[in-house]
Amino acid sequence: MTGRIAVLASSAALALTIAGCTSFYEIPIETPIQPKMDVSPFQRVLIAGFIAGGSDDVDANLETVRLLRSQLRSKSPLRVIEADVLPLVELAREQDRPEQPPAGQPSAPADPASAPIALPPPSGPDATTGADAPQAPAGQEPAAPARSGSAQPRRPSGDPQHVVRIKDEKDLEPLEGIFANVDFWKKLGEEYQNPLIVTGTVLFTPHARSGFVQREQEYFDSLGRRRVVPVRTYMERKGFILRPKFIFIDGRTGTTIYSESFREEILYSPQQSTPALSSYFELMDRLIPSFLSTLSTQKIRGSRILLK
Amino acid sequence: MFKRMVFAACLVALSAAPSFADARSDARDQVEFGIKVAQKGLWREAVYRWERATALDPSYSAAFNNLAIAYEHEGQFDKAREAYDKAIELDPNNAMIRQNYDLFKEINDRTNRRTGK
Numbered sequence: 001m002t003g004r005i006a007v008l009a010s011s012a013a014l015a016l017t018i019a020g021c022t023s024f025y026e027i028p029i030e031t032p033i034q035p036k037m038d039v040s041p042f043q044r045v046l047i048a049g050f051i052a053g054g055s056d057d058v059d060a061n062l063e064t065v066r067l068l069r070s071q072l073r074s075k076s077p078l079r080v081i082e083a084d085v086l087p088l089v090e091l092a093r094e095q096d097r098p099e100q101p102p103a104g105q106p107s108a109p110a111d112p113a114s115a116p117i118a119l120p121p122p123s124g125p126d127a128t129t130g131a132d133a134p135q136a137p138a139g140q141e142p143a144a145p146a147r148s149g150s151a152q153p154r155r156p157s158g159d160p161q162h163v164v165r166i167k168d169e170k171d172l173e174p175l176e177g178i179f180a181n182v183d184f185w186k187k188l189g190e191e192y193q194n195p196l197i198v199t200g201t202v203l204f205t206p207h208a209r210s211g212f213v214q215r216e217q218e219y220f221d222s223l224g225r226r227r228v229v230p231v232r233t234y235m236e237r238k239g240f241i242l243r244p245k246f247i248f249i250d251g252r253t254g255t256t257i258y259s260e261s262f263r264e265e266i267l268y269s270p271q272q273s274t275p276a277l278s279s280y281f282e283l284m285d286r287l288i289p290s291f292l293s294t295l296s297t298q299k300i301r302g303s304r305i306l307l308k
Numbered sequence: 309m310f311k312r313m314v315f316a317a318c319l320v321a322l323s324a325a326p327s328f329a330d331a332r333s334d335a336r337d338q339v340e341f342g343i344k345v346a347q348k349g350l351w352r353e354a355v356y357r358w359e360r361a362t363a364l365d366p367s368y369s370a371a372f373n374n375l376a377i378a379y380e381h382e383g384q385f386d387k388a389r390e391a392y393d394k395a396i397e398l399d400p401n402n403a404m405i406r407q408n409y410d411l412f413k414e415i416n417d418r419t420n421r422r423t424g425k
Contacts, residue, residue, distance in 0.1 A: 031381065031383070034383065304408045304412075308336070308370060
């Protein structure tokens with residue numbers, strides 16, 4: 001009996017000693033995550049434009065450019081260049097189209113990586129307009145600065161017969177050659193003083209899916225207590241899929257430095273009526289941290305336990 | 309004979325105890341001061357204090373744990389991992405160190421996946 005009391009007493013003493021010794025303090029910490037890309041050679045960033053498609057309700061090119069610019073303005077050390085959004089689909093189609101041969105000659109197949117593309121005239125306060133640019137007479141459009149090399153300016157034809165809606169990734173494929181056109185991006189970079197250029201593709205497509213969905217249903221049991229049980233229901237839901245691919249191009253060389261693709265999806269029950277633009281922003285909101293972490297240091301907040 | 313041997317061992321342990329106690333006591337002071345400055349956001353000073361604590365007493369798991377947290381906060385992930393490894397080696401059953409390490413590992417693994425390490 002005495003022995004058992006001694007053991008209990010010593011165990012209690014040991015527990016108290018351990019509790020006394022292991023004082024701890026929870027402390028909030030911010031773990032810095034280094035950017036995926038080294039952006040130190042750049043002072044400026046140009047969100048040029050995107051080859052966008054999918055839903056007709058959202059201009060994914062314009063909205064993506066606007067959203068990324070506003071995010072980078074507040075969350076990146078790079079200066080964001082304000083410029084008109086490039087009509088990249090038209091430019092890519094222009095490049096994809098075979099060159100018109102002189103009369104009597106067969107047409108040569110176009111090499112998407114080197115075909116000349118029309119650049120729209122640079123605009124905005126950050127564009128290099130060139131002091132020696134010819135001044136247009138009053139009432140006429142000012143001339144675009146002269147360009148040389150294979151990226152000689154040619155206006156996109158905008159021929160409606162060539163305008164095919166981009167509905168899915170297959171429609172994007174033939175246009176993606178523009179991202180490999182080093183001359184095009186280099187020219188664009190020269191016009192905006194060699195920034196980091198952000199471009200890519202954005203597909204924002206309506207989506208429907210039917211199947212079993214688990215949801216919680218509450219009921220009150222015979223004793224009046226609230227209970228919640230999981231219930232599986234067959235449901236047809238509609239929503240959107242957002243598939244952006246961000247491509248980062250060195251404005252000094254025109255080459256791609258880094259690219260990353262994402263996929264986000266949202267589905268709503270049939271009773272919900274959510275505008276396409278709201279869904280677009282909801283999905284983009286999920287991707288923004290990943291996008292920003294490419295260019296700037298992000299901090300992950302958490303807590304740890306300090307021990308004494 | 310056995311009693312004599314036990315007695316001799318106790319004497320040896322007692323004679324060595326003061327120096328060990330001094331080192332642990334000094335290290336503990338450093339750890340406590342480090343906690344105070346870390347709570348005020350002075351993480352670099354905390355790193356210095358906990359580095360001193362681990363040098364004074366290389367068997368002090370709490371000092372290594374705290375040092376790992378400070379390295380993590382400073383973005384020095386390799387050093388943080390080393391310090392966590394040491395803390396776990398010294399005190400493998402400490403659930404709090406394990407929890408800290410698991411949280412660190414999650415972030416570190418994610419970073420490594422991105423950078424392709």
